[in-house]
Amino acid sequence: MSQPQMIFVNLSVKDLDATKAFWEKLGYSTNPQFTDENAACLVISDTIFAMLLTEAHFKTFATKPIADASATTEVMVALSADSREKVDEIVDAALAAGGTEPRPAMDMGFMYGRAFEDLDHHVWEFVWMDPAAVQG
Template sequence: MHKQIYVNLPVKDLARTKAFFEAVGYRFNPQFTNDKAAGMELGDNLYAMLLSEDFARTFTPKAFPDGKTATTGWVCLSCESSEEVDALVAKARAAGATIPSEAQDHGFMYGHGFEDPDGHHWELVHMRGMPPQG
């Protein structure tokens, strides 16, 4: 059905947010990056468009909630292993992320996450199998 996903996120300070995600280990596609937006590569055909709030307002008349006090959703990314989950959270913490909760191990799934400088929640999970039935 769909071939790519682009998650659009408004950010207060594009340079700061870009530096944060570069410290975590993500790359930006220069073809989709300028002083108004940054096209962050999350994986094969997976992208986050980080949009300065002024630029993001050209796409919607709605107000942007403060991500530090309100949640309208969060981004969840799959990882190859529990170790990758922990490594990315550690990099995010070192780059200044807020870690809102402890890691959770549900047996079939391991997850942990962080909040970026704008308060957007990024959840990282490693699926080990299927959830128990019943």
């Protein structure tokens, strides 16, 4: 039996300590085995991770300039949530921790989502979908 596929989203950050503190305020942790002064492995789930890399360290992997996410859309990472309330809980915590909300909530009844920009302006979306709507 094969292992579940994993994802490691690599993101450049200006201040690694501030970024780790931001995510801790949202209830997330880092894996100390893959965290040092250059990078932090943010654990989102058993199979989803974000490698938060200092700009200098990120440049050792990148072959193109680092995008200025405050001026251009670099990526939008969308994650599922267990409920509408969980979507609000996470985004409200992000806003309280210094994030910004780039647009109003999306409410289609069977699907609800909100987004925030983290301290480096990376866009994170949290979405809940009614399980009955997903099956039908």
